[in-house]
Each structure stands twice: as C-alpha cells, then as structure tokens.
Amino acid sequence: METRRSSIRSWGNQTLRSVxxxxxxxxxxxxxxQINGIELFASENYVRRAVMEALGSHLTNKYSNGIPGARYYGGNQYIDYEKLEERALAFCPKLLICGGxxxxxxxxxARFxxxxxxxxxxxxxDMAQISGLVAAKKGCEPRGSEIVLYQGNDVKxxxxxxxxxxxxxxxxxxxxxxxHIAALAVALKQVATPEYKAYxxxxxxxxxxxxxxxxxxxYYKLLTGGTDNHMVLWDLRSLGFSGDNLDLNFAN
Structure with a gap:
C-alpha cells in the first residue's frame, strides 16, 4: 500500500519538463x-508576475458553482426510470441528457x-463528474448511450x-x-499513463x-446505501444537521 502511495505521489509531483x-x-x-521581442497586440499585453502566480496557484484545484453569495452544489437521490420514460413520451424532447x-x-x-x-x-x-474514472476505464462508462455524433447502429x-x-x-x-489549453494537454497526456489508472x-x-x-x-446513513464511483452522499438529517450547517461548522 505504501509503495503504491509513494508511486502515485511521485507521479503527481513530476515537473512539466519531465512529463x-x-x-x-x-x-x-x-x-x-516575449522577453526578446515586442508585443503589439493590445489583447496580449504582458501580465505582472503576481498575476501569473495567481493563475498557477492552488486555486487551480477549486471550482465555484453559482454566483457569489449563492454557491450551490445540487445532488440527485434516486432515478425513477419509469417516470422518466413517462415524461419523455409526454413531452417528446429533442435532447435527453443523462448524468448528474x-x-x-x-x-x-442502456435504459436511457x-x-x-x-x-x-x-x-x-453529461459525464463531467465521472470523466476521470471513465478515462481510466474504472467502471462507470456510459455504455449504451450515444454521445453527440452517432445514432444507434445506423452510424448516422x-x-x-x-x-x-x-x-x-x-x-x-x-x-x-x-x-488553459496547454494545461489540458498535459492533463490528457497523463491520463493515458498506467500511473493515472492506478490513481x-x-x-x-x-x-x-x-x-x-x-x-x-x-447512526450514520448514506443515500443509496453506498457508492459505485468516487462520490458519497451522507445523510446528516438524523444527526440534526443539514449539509450547509456541517459545511459552515467544518469551515470554522
């Protein structure tokens, strides 16, 4: 176990030059x-060092949902496929989205x-939340769903x-x-490595x-009783907490 952890840490701490x-x-x-030339595009004015430090800071790992003062991460509980089918046939949407x-x-x-x-x-x-697992082929692949370009077996x-x-x-x-493009390119290159799959x-x-x-x-209860991926929904109501309450307490 410790050898695996050490290997993953070493892989994650590689420099761009080596990766x-x-x-x-x-x-x-x-x-x-940029150092030796002169930039004449107004939209490509050089930023100050402090700005570059902020762009490459640990805020890279943070994500904000909503607007200031109203941040929110919504969740799903259970999916009723019968009800979904009933509503889909009633409204006949042009686009049906699966994911959460x-x-x-x-x-x-396949049911979707x-x-x-x-x-x-x-x-x-919409597999934004599980894309890392999908890329590593660690379950959760959206088998049976067609994504954007092709329909059924007709390859239309x-x-x-x-x-x-x-x-x-x-x-x-x-x-x-x-x-951002360069960072995504590096991330995708690392996704293709055995170390990423182990991670x-x-x-x-x-x-x-x-x-x-x-x-x-x-006395702890989990919605759906467990997890098949990397997410866990902990029901705090029996403890007298809401998610917002606990988040505030942890922050303090």
Whole structure:
C-alpha cells in the first residue's frame, strides 16, 4: 500500500519538463520570444508576475458553482426510470441528457438509450463528474448511450459539430487562454499513463473505505446505501444537521 502511495505521489509531483518535454520547449520558446521581442497586440499585453502566480496557484484545484453569495452544489437521490420514460413520451424532447452532479451509483445507460429511441430524442451523456474514472476505464462508462455524433447502429452522423463549434466561437467565446489549453494537454497526456489508472483505482478504493467506515457507525446513513464511483452522499438529517450547517461548522 505504501509503495503504491509513494508511486502515485511521485507521479503527481513530476515537473512539466519531465512529463512533456515538447510542450515545455514550446512554452520556453514563447517565453524567450516575449522577453526578446515586442508585443503589439493590445489583447496580449504582458501580465505582472503576481498575476501569473495567481493563475498557477492552488486555486487551480477549486471550482465555484453559482454566483457569489449563492454557491450551490445540487445532488440527485434516486432515478425513477419509469417516470422518466413517462415524461419523455409526454413531452417528446429533442435532447435527453443523462448524468448528474452528485450521484454515487452507476446509471442504466442502456435504459436511457431505449427511452431516447422511444421518444425520438438525441441522447447526450453529461459525464463531467465521472470523466476521470471513465478515462481510466474504472467502471462507470456510459455504455449504451450515444454521445453527440452517432445514432444507434445506423452510424448516422448528426450535423451537430458545426453548430456546436459556432455556438462556442464566435457566439459565446472570444478566444481561449492558451495556458488553459496547454494545461489540458498535459492533463490528457497523463491520463493515458498506467500511473493515472492506478490513481483512479485508489480513488475508488478510498471511497469504498469511507463508506465502510461510515456504515460501521449505526447512526450514520448514506443515500443509496453506498457508492459505485468516487462520490458519497451522507445523510446528516438524523444527526440534526443539514449539509450547509456541517459545511459552515467544518469551515470554522
């Protein structure tokens, strides 16, 4: 166990230069170009060192949902597939989305596929919360659901790509920040490594260990009774707490 932990820590602490020498070289070349040249684009004015430190700080690991003063992470409890099918057939949506922000169990993607086919909807899987596990092939893969481009066994292409691209640019996005693109490239390269798969495997084991520890105390209750992924929904109502109350107490 300790050997595995040490291996994962070592993998996670690698520098960009060792993980992706090619990208490191591109960034260094750009750095020298900025130092030795003159930038005439107003939108590419040089930021101060303090700004660069903030961009590369531990805030990279934080995410805010909602607006200031009204942060919220919504969750799902149980999915009623019969009710879902009933409503889908009643309203006939053009798009049916499966997935959720906080759901600790694997979804029945094949059932979602059947319901979408029945009502003539395109099925899209929102797997933002489980994408790390999916990439590592550690369960939770959205089998049976079609994502954006193809429909059923007919391999019928939807014409979504052009419309989605247009909705992003120029409709919603002016221009992406290149540091974000570079960081995503490095992250995706690391996802393809055996170390990442070991890391994700340990994440699931940690979640299971947490579940076992909580259920070992008879007065603790978990929604859905456990987890199939990395998320655990702890029902605090029997202890006289709400999620907001406990969050505030922990913060203090």
């Amino acid at each position: 992706d020498p090619k990208l490191y070289g591109i960034i260094e070349k750009e750095k020298q170009g 922000s906080v759901y600790p169990r694997e979804l029945d993607y 596929r059947q319901i979408a086919d029945k009502c003539g909807a395109v099925l899209m899987c 292409e939807y014409d979504f790509e052009e419309r989605i691209n247009f909705a992003v640019f120029p409709s919603l996005q002016g221009g992406p920040h290149n540091n 994700m495997q340990q994440v699931k084991k940690n979640a299971q260990a947490f579940v076992s520890a909580l259920l070992g105390r008879n």
